[in-house]
Amino acid sequence: xxxxxxxxxxxxxxxxxxxxxxxxxxxxxxxxxxxxxxxxxxxxxxxxxxxxxxxxxxxxxxxxxxxxxxxxxxxxxxxxxxxxxxxxxxxxxxxxxxxxxxxxxxxxxxxxxxxxxxxxxxxxxxxxxxxxxxxxxxxxxxxxxxxxxxxxxxxxxxxxxxxxxxxxxxxxxxxxxxxxxxxxxxxxxxxxxxxxxxxxxxxxxxxxxxxxxxxxxxxxxxxxxxxxxxxxxxxxxxxxxxxxxxxxxxxxxxxxxxxxxx
Amino acid sequence: xxxxxxxxxxxxxxxxxxxxxxxxxxxxxxxxxxxxxxxxxxxxxxxxxxxxxxxxxxxxxxxxxxxxxxxxxxxxxxxxxxxxxxxxxxxxxxxxxxxxxxxxxxxxxxxxxxxxxxxxxxxxxxxxxxxxxxxxxxxxxxxxxxxxxxxxxxxxxxxxxxxxxxxxxxxxxxxxxxxxxxxxxxxxxxxxxxxxxxxxxxxxxxxxxxxxxxxxxxxxxxxxxxxxxxxxxxxxxxxxxxxxxxxxxxxxxxxxxxxxxxxxxxxxxxxxxxxxxxxxxxxxxxxxxxxxxxxxxxxxxxxxxxxxxxxxxxxxxxxxxxxxxxxxxxxxxxxxxxx
Numbered sequence: 001x002x003x004x005x006x007x008x009x010x011x012x013x014x015x016x017x018x019x020x021x022x023x024x025x026x027x028x029x030x031x032x033x034x035x036x037x038x039x040x041x042x043x044x045x046x047x048x049x050x051x052x053x054x055x056x057x058x059x060x061x062x063x064x065x066x067x068x069x070x071x072x073x074x075x076x077x078x079x080x081x082x083x084x085x086x087x088x089x090x091x092x093x094x095x096x097x098x099x100x101x102x103x104x105x106x107x108x109x110x111x112x113x114x115x116x117x118x119x120x121x122x123x124x125x126x127x128x129x130x131x132x133x134x135x136x137x138x139x140x141x142x143x144x145x146x147x148x149x150x151x152x153x154x155x156x157x158x159x160x161x162x163x164x165x166x167x168x169x170x171x172x173x174x175x176x177x178x179x180x181x182x183x184x185x186x187x188x189x190x191x192x193x194x195x196x197x198x199x200x201x202x203x204x205x206x207x208x209x210x211x212x213x214x215x216x217x218x219x220x221x222x223x224x225x226x227x228x229x230x231x232x233x234x235x236x237x238x239x240x241x242x243x244x245x246x247x248x249x250x251x252x253x254x255x256x257x258x259x260x261x262x
Numbered sequence: 263x264x265x266x267x268x269x270x271x272x273x274x275x276x277x278x279x280x281x282x283x284x285x286x287x288x289x290x291x292x293x294x295x296x297x298x299x300x301x302x303x304x305x306x307x308x309x310x311x312x313x314x315x316x317x318x319x320x321x322x323x324x325x326x327x328x329x330x331x332x333x334x335x336x337x338x339x340x341x342x343x344x345x346x347x348x349x350x351x352x353x354x355x356x357x358x359x360x361x362x363x364x365x366x367x368x369x370x371x372x373x374x375x376x377x378x379x380x381x382x383x384x385x386x387x388x389x390x391x392x393x394x395x396x397x398x399x400x401x402x403x404x405x406x407x408x409x410x411x412x413x414x415x416x417x418x419x420x421x422x423x424x425x426x427x428x429x430x431x432x433x434x435x436x437x438x439x440x441x442x443x444x445x446x447x448x449x450x451x452x453x454x455x456x457x458x459x460x461x462x463x464x465x466x467x468x469x470x471x472x473x474x475x476x477x478x479x480x481x482x483x484x485x486x487x488x489x490x491x492x493x494x495x496x497x498x499x500x501x502x503x504x505x506x507x508x509x510x511x512x513x514x515x516x517x518x519x520x521x522x523x524x525x526x527x528x529x530x531x532x533x534x535x536x537x538x539x540x541x542x543x544x545x546x547x548x549x550x551x552x553x554x555x556x557x558x559x560x561x562x563x564x565x566x567x568x569x570x571x572x573x574x575x576x577x578x579x580x581x582x583x584x585x586x587x588x589x590x591x592x593x594x595x596x597x598x599x600x601x
Contacts (some may be wrong), residue, residue: 005386012372012379019374019415093370095335097356098387257336
């Protein structure tokens with residue numbers, strides 16, 4: 001049966017992720033451990049009804065579970081695969097495909113995400129049962145939209161930092177720098193409200209906050225409906241800006257391409 | 263206009279100029295130095311639809327870079343290229359629809375999925391109608407024996423199976439231009455023969471072929487034209503038969519005789535040939551130009567001098583000619599004599 005080629009790429013990517021399930025599950029185990037540790041830490045900090053940065057323990061738990069979900073999504077496939085292909089020169093094969101490069105990579109990452117969602121649901125449910133119920137999101141529709149918007153933003157940040165490999169021929173340095181920035185400025189480590197003022201300002205200027213902070217605040221009920229809509233608008237703006245920036249970056253990157261040896 | 267047209271195609275790469283050791287590495291860090299290297303320099307090519315062209319040259323000569331320029335993977339530093347009226351690096355996607363590419367050293371298969379899935383994706387990419395797809399698969403199955411590997415995960419394939427699957431991927435959409443870069447590298451003789459038969463079939467069907475290879479056996483039956491590139495420049499472009507006729511005229515007759523005959527005596531019999539003594543006792547090699555002498559004449563001349571115990575005749579292959587070109591011993595000219 002003939003289907004859209006990008007859909008087929010996503011399906012193949014999902015199957016590839018399943019083929020690598022052991023490594024993938026182990027990686028998620030690490031992230032889950034982090035979640036459990038953070039919940040324990042915040043439970044200690046916020047005992048007996050204390051508040052920090054306006055967060056109650058219940059809201060903090062909700063914030064952390066969303067942080068976990070947005071942290072796991074999009075990591076199974078994509079970045080590593082794409083940078084390996086650039087360094088090894090296999091990107092040459094991607095370039096003789098009658099498809100858009102950015103679209104192919106996005107389809108691949110989305111395919112991997114389908115499998116990740118299964119895992120996230122399992123871990124999330126377990127968390128719910130072990131760590132005690134977290135109140136359901138106050139604005140479920142807005143939360144769902146903000147979560148969906150995370151996917152392209154996360155992909156595009158990966159995509160553009162990986163394109164730097166065309167110049168650096170090195171992936172680890174770029175990935176380290178990006179994940180350090182992302183950890184702080186997305187609000188994955190602590191909510192942005194707890195950061196010093198200058199870091200908050202910086203995070204307002206960069207797209208990272210749209211990845212974790214936005215859906216987490218909406219889920220935890222730390223943003224009222226008006227503010228939530230504003231945050232989602234910011235997310236949409238980032239999707240558009242980053243998508244076109246990605247196109248420009250690709251145009252520059254492909255000029256740099258040198259494929260040696262066969 | 264020819265189907266593939268390239269004019270003054272040049273691709274320059276920057277290569278870091280590092281001095282030896284740690285000081286050299288630090289120096290490079292502070293003030294990087296680069297040398298411009300022309301992987302391909304001033305290449306002019308014109309290939310008509312339906313032509314089968316062998317593109318050969320020693321390692322690092324610029325063969326693969328040329329293919330990457332023609333397929334739109336890299337853009338030329340200077341010069342122009344058009345394939346079927348399209349500029350490959352500018353109209354990359356449109357160009358990709360009309361070409362098939364095989365890089366023998368790389369695979370386009372999905373490594374963790376059965377071969378079938380990689381082919382199904384290509385069907386969707388090129389929007390091949392179901393009937394045409396099935397017919398094409400059946401055709402490829404005949405020569406590449408795909409049936410046995412369709413359901414095998416790519417990473418479990420042997421090299422020969424992998425290459426067969428990759429060939430199927432390059433051919434599934436029936437491209438009008440086919441670039442094959444080392445299609446038989448690492449293959450055993452049986453698979454090589456099959457691949458060569460397939461290439462011949464494609465040429466007969468009118469597919470334009472550009473074949474890059476180190477194994478000149480690949481081109482003998484398939485290609486009519488040979489282009490030789492060295493140090494990024496084209497050093498020869500002409501008919502394959504013509505090259506063989508003109509430059510592969512040398513024959514060697516190896517004889518083992520029943521009695522000792524002196525080299526001088528033999529040289530006296532064949533003034534136009536070179537006579538050398540072989541490793542084994544009473545063995546001689548007589549090398550001559552086939553237009554001046556025949557093996558038959560040599561045998562009838564030697565027979566009165568001594569019994570002939572063994573005879574072996576060596577005919578040069580296109581490979582020998584190319585080897586001499588690579589070594590710089592021979593300069594080929596499309597119309598004229600060897601220089």
